[in-house]
Amino acid sequence: MQRLVVIGASLGGLTTLRTILQGLATTFSAPIAIVQHRHKESKTGMTKALQLHSPLPIREVEDKDAILPGYVYLAPADYHLLVEPDHFVLSVDEPVSYARPSIDVLFESAAESYAEQTIGVILTGANQDGALGASAIKAQGGTIIVQEPTTATSAVMPTAALNQTTADWVLPPTQIARRLNALCSVSSLT
Amino acid sequence: MIDPHSSKLKLEDIEIQLLLEGIYQYYGYDFRNYAMSSLKRRIRRILEVENLDTVSALQDQVLHEPESLQRFLLAITVNVTSMFRDPAFFIAFRNQVVPLLRTYPYIRIWHAGCSQGQEVYSMAIVLQEEGLYKRCRIYATDANEQVIKQAKSGIYPISLMQQYTQLYLQAGGKHSFSEYYTAAYDNAIFRASLRDNIVFSQHNLATDHSFNEFHVILCRNVLIYFDQTLQKRVHQLFHESLCKLGILCLGRQESIRFSPYENDYEAVEKTEKIYRRLS
Numbered sequence: 001m002q003r004l005v006v007i008g009a010s011l012g013g014l015t016t017l018r019t020i021l022q023g024l025a026t027t028f029s030a031p032i033a034i035v036q037h038r039h040k041e042s043k044t045g046m047t048k049a050l051q052l053h054s055p056l057p058i059r060e061v062e063d064k065d066a067i068l069p070g071y072v073y074l075a076p077a078d079y080h081l082l083v084e085p086d087h088f089v090l091s092v093d094e095p096v097s098y099a100r101p102s103i104d105v106l107f108e109s110a111a112e113s114y115a116e117q118t119i120g121v122i123l124t125g126a127n128q129d130g131a132l133g134a135s136a137i138k139a140q141g142g143t144i145i146v147q148e149p150t151t152a153t154s155a156v157m158p159t160a161a162l163n164q165t166t167a168d169w170v171l172p173p174t175q176i177a178r179r180l181n182a183l184c185s186v187s188s189l190t
Numbered sequence: 191m192i193d194p195h196s197s198k199l200k201l202e203d204i205e206i207q208l209l210l211e212g213i214y215q216y217y218g219y220d221f222r223n224y225a226m227s228s229l230k231r232r233i234r235r236i237l238e239v240e241n242l243d244t245v246s247a248l249q250d251q252v253l254h255e256p257e258s259l260q261r262f263l264l265a266i267t268v269n270v271t272s273m274f275r276d277p278a279f280f281i282a283f284r285n286q287v288v289p290l291l292r293t294y295p296y297i298r299i300w301h302a303g304c305s306q307g308q309e310v311y312s313m314a315i316v317l318q319e320e321g322l323y324k325r326c327r328i329y330a331t332d333a334n335e336q337v338i339k340q341a342k343s344g345i346y347p348i349s350l351m352q353q354y355t356q357l358y359l360q361a362g363g364k365h366s367f368s369e370y371y372t373a374a375y376d377n378a379i380f381r382a383s384l385r386d387n388i389v390f391s392q393h394n395l396a397t398d399h400s401f402n403e404f405h406v407i408l409c410r411n412v413l414i415y416f417d418q419t420l421q422k423r424v425h426q427l428f429h430e431s432l433c434k435l436g437i438l439c440l441g442r443q444e445s446i447r448f449s450p451y452e453n454d455y456e457a458v459e460k461t462e463k464i465y466r467r468l469s
């Protein structure tokens with residue numbers, strides 16, 4: 001099975017996401033699914049704002065969309081985002097730890113469907129969402145990258161993840177992009 | 191050697207299949223084609239709440255204790271809903287669909303998967319404000335008997351009214367929202383006149399058939415819980431139940447792409463997922 005990158009971000013996440021997306025290679029060969037906490041009535045403006053900085057095409061997920069390599073997928077406001085082996089599933093189940101979309105929900109479903117092929121990335125945030133999800137990914141043999149807490153707008157979320165599980169890498173945003181390129185670029189395979 | 195953790199996941203998949211098959215064969219409720227990833231999360235949640243260790247134990251309980259089936263049915267489907275959920279949808283409905291409906295002497299509307307009824311009362315309010323309600327008959331259905339009961343009552347916690355008022359205004363509401371309910375202790379009781387032309391009944395999209403022909407079908411945030419096979423079945427059902435030039439409304443993140451009849455529809459308002467059947 002191919003790789004899947006899942007990214008969770010909360011407070012301060014947009015700037016960090018921009019930096020990471022900007023640093024991705026055009027040959028990036030894995031799909032990327034992102035949960036960025038946001039207000040539930042926020043519109044699709046985020047897709048546009050991020051697209052300006054991303055060499056890869058960005059889509060807000062619609063239910064049962066296929067998961068295609070080289071695309072960046074955003075969880076829509078007010079829906080949980082889950083993955084199955086070749087497509088996304090959305091749900092309006094109750095918020096998990098006050099969050100919908102929830103990072104844990106995305107990460108746990110990725111751990112199940114993609115197991116050791118999953119790369120989970122935890123970025124800045126002022127809550128603990130994603131810590132359990134990250135440890136679920138580790139338990140399945142996947143890879144975890146956590147943003148270096150001192151570089152985060154809010155260190156709470158990266159710190160919670162580091163307390164919950166052992167990260168494979170703890171890096172500032174620009175180096176997260178480089179690491180992802182190394183793990184998932186077509187050129188790295190040749 | 192088999193990794194014990196991943197083999198446990200596979201065993202759980204088998205148990206879930208057996209559970210769903212058992213419930214279908216014994217009780218007739220068919221969850222076999224629900225989207226697996228979200229269904230699994232809810233089954234695990236039920237195990238926690240019921241304090242059970244395995245899905246097999248849950249199967250034993252649900253099959254042998256009919257009263258536990260009722261709890262299962264409520265917990266396995268997601269009933270989260272709101273009045274005027276997605277206000278932009280209701281604005282689009284007022285602006286784009288209401289003018290089309292004005293041309294009909296009589297209007298039949300089907301809310302499929304109406305949950306506790308907030309969406310239906312929201313629609314009744316819009317139709318009243320647009321002067322169309324008297325010509326309408328609204329069929330509100332859900333697979334779950336208990337939510338239908340609640341929908342019929344039209345009674346909701348008063349604590350929700352502040353949020354609903356905001357959404358009502360954002361949705362283009364023309365009056366004061368408090369005109370539509372009376373407060374009684376902790377409850378808001380919606381005006382009985384809103385219910386005059388609504389028929390509430392149980393209907394299961396996975397197993398029941400078409401029961402009428404409609405000018406408008408709304409099915410929002412229900413198809414996301416189905417896999418593509420079941421989505422196809424339901425789209426077939428909607429196609430059979432929608433008159434020519436009838437309107438189909440889906441949830442904000444749902445798409446008509448999985449309908450075998452995609453080409454028979456045109457978008458009336460693409461972002462709000464409002465479609466019109468052309469042929």
Ligand SMILES: C[S@@+](CC[C@H](N)C(=O)[O-])C[C@H]1O[C@@H](n2cnc3c(N)ncnc32)[C@H](O)[C@@H]1O
Nearest residue numbers: 267268271303305333334394395396410411412
């Ligand atoms: C999330 S609610 C959607 C409520 C409302 N339409 C809205 O968008 O706010 C989903 C509803 O679908 C119902 N449902 C689930 N499976 C169904 C089926 N097979 N047939 C009919 N309704 C079903 C559930 O009982 C639940 O009330």
